[in-house]
Amino acid sequence: MALKVLKPGLLTTVQDLGRPGYFHLGIPMGGAMDRMALRAANLLVGNDEGAAALEAVFVGPELEFTADGTIAVTGGEIPVKIDGEEQPCWTALAVKAGQKLSFGFLTSGARIYIAISGGIDTPPHLGSRSTYAIGALGGVEGRAVAAGDELPVGTSEKAVAPGTSVPEEMRRKPGTPTELRVLPGLYWHRITDAAQNGFFEDEWKVAPEADRMGYRFKGGRPLEFIDREQPFGAGSDPSNIVDSCYPYGSIQVPGGTEPIVLHRDAVSGGGYFMIGTVISADMDLIGQLQPHMPVRFVPVDMDGALAARAERRTAMDRIRKELAGE
Amino acid sequence: MAKQIRSPLPGIFYRRPAPDQPPFVEDGGSVEAGAVVGLVEVMKSFHEVIAEEAGTNVRFVAENEDPITVGVVLAEMD
Numbered sequence: 001m002a003l004k005v006l007k008p009g010l011l012t013t014v015q016d017l018g019r020p021g022y023f024h025l026g027i028p029m030g031g032a033m034d035r036m037a038l039r040a041a042n043l044l045v046g047n048d049e050g051a052a053a054l055e056a057v058f059v060g061p062e063l064e065f066t067a068d069g070t071i072a073v074t075g076g077e078i079p080v081k082i083d084g085e086e087q088p089c090w091t092a093l094a095v096k097a098g099q100k101l102s103f104g105f106l107t108s109g110a111r112i113y114i115a116i117s118g119g120i121d122t123p124p125h126l127g128s129r130s131t132y133a134i135g136a137l138g139g140v141e142g143r144a145v146a147a148g149d150e151l152p153v154g155t156s157e158k159a160v161a162p163g164t165s166v167p168e169e170m171r172r173k174p175g176t177p178t179e180l181r182v183l184p185g186l187y188w189h190r191i192t193d194a195a196q197n198g199f200f201e202d203e204w205k206v207a208p209e210a211d212r213m214g215y216r217f218k219g220g221r222p223l224e225f226i227d228r229e230q231p232f233g234a235g236s237d238p239s240n241i242v243d244s245c246y247p248y249g250s251i252q253v254p255g256g257t258e259p260i261v262l263h264r265d266a267v268s269g270g271g272y273f274m275i276g277t278v279i280s281a282d283m284d285l286i287g288q289l290q291p292h293m294p295v296r297f298v299p300v301d302m303d304g305a306l307a308a309r310a311e312r313r314t315a316m317d318r319i320r321k322e323l324a325g326e
Numbered sequence: 327m328a329k330q331i332r333s334p335l336p337g338i339f340y341r342r343p344a345p346d347q348p349p350f351v352e353d354g355g356s357v358e359a360g361a362v363v364g365l366v367e368v369m370k371s372f373h374e375v376i377a378e379e380a381g382t383n384v385r386f387v388a389e390n391e392d393p394i395t396v397g398v399v400l401a402e403m404d
Contacts, residue, residue: 011369105332105397106396208336208393290336292393292394
């Protein structure tokens with residue numbers, strides 16, 4: 001079984017849950033920007049939750065199947081077409097050899113996940129099939145898929161009845177505005193009280209530069225820093241620090257103007273101060289934000305962050321139970 | 327009913343290939359199927375917007391440098 005790529009879309013990559021454990025060497029975790037959507041797509045086709053699937057941003061690819069199987073498309077809402085006939089997303093769909101998959105215009109979200117029974121079976125690198133294009137690692141020869149590629153597909157272990165679906169209320173969608181919860185960090189004291197409040201009061205918009213490395217936001221007031229003599233090793237701008245590790249989700253604000261939330265393919269360290277970190281429970285939501293969408297940052301403490309993480313686990317468990325027919 | 331040209335991408339819409347060059351298509355102009363009618367800038371790169379069908383009397387709904395989302399109507403034509 002293989003998946004033939006007829007048209008690649010804008011930027012379609014093989015992604016699984018990523019390769020944690022190498023960030024200290026500068027190799028990012030990588031993996032799906034919306035991990036819950038990837039897990040759900042895999043469950044809908046009978047795969048392990050961490051099997052590799054295709055992540056497509058804004059534009060769906062056109063694919064042809066070389067054998068019969070089951071597919072599911074999750075993440076953003078998009079018209080799914082099999083041989084031109086519209087099918088629902090977040091649903092197990094039976095496909096036959098020779099059939100073609102294509103997509104209409106995305107109606108919500110930013111990224112879709114296309115899982116196929118058996119999973120995409122490109123060779124793993126450092127324990128993951130995820131594509132890290134800048135490092136030419138994983139996926140298809142370390143790059144996004146291209147027209148003419150034939151993606152190998154593994155052997156399906158478990159059948160799921162076609163029509164099995166994740167109910168609408170269990171799918172997570174960005175809001176208007178989307179609220180991203182933030183735990184203030186080590187450098188919080190570097191900005192004035194007014195700047196601390198302003199960061200949470202202002203409405204921000206996703207900048208068109210947002211990608212798998214980081215999401216940049218515009219539209220809020222610039223940050224005001226507390227005066228200090230810059231320490232040895234830090235750059236001269238007040239937003240500079242002596243180089244430090246950048247966590248996944250950390251929010252750097254170069255020049256104090258446009259916050260950037262580091263995401264799955266982020267750089268692991270550098271010399272920009274970080275205002276705080278978007279909590280892990282809200283990172284999937286960022287993956288579903290299109291440019292220009294409004295966002296508010298909302299402060300939480302550690303207890304709030306941990307409660308939110310537990311809530312996400314419960315939500316994922318509900319999907320598992322629903323799809324297991326419990 | 328007027329034909330529509332919709333954007334497959336979100337980003338910033340441009341009607342010209344470069345600031346000092348004329349628009350891809352003038353208001354009231356016509357296009358062949360497959361013609362480039364504008365650019366969308368997203369994720370640090372520029373992508374062409376293609377007219378899927380031929381049309382005449384092209385009327386742009388989106389202005390140059392407008393922020394756009396997926397599926398918005400950029401232009402109408404006969």
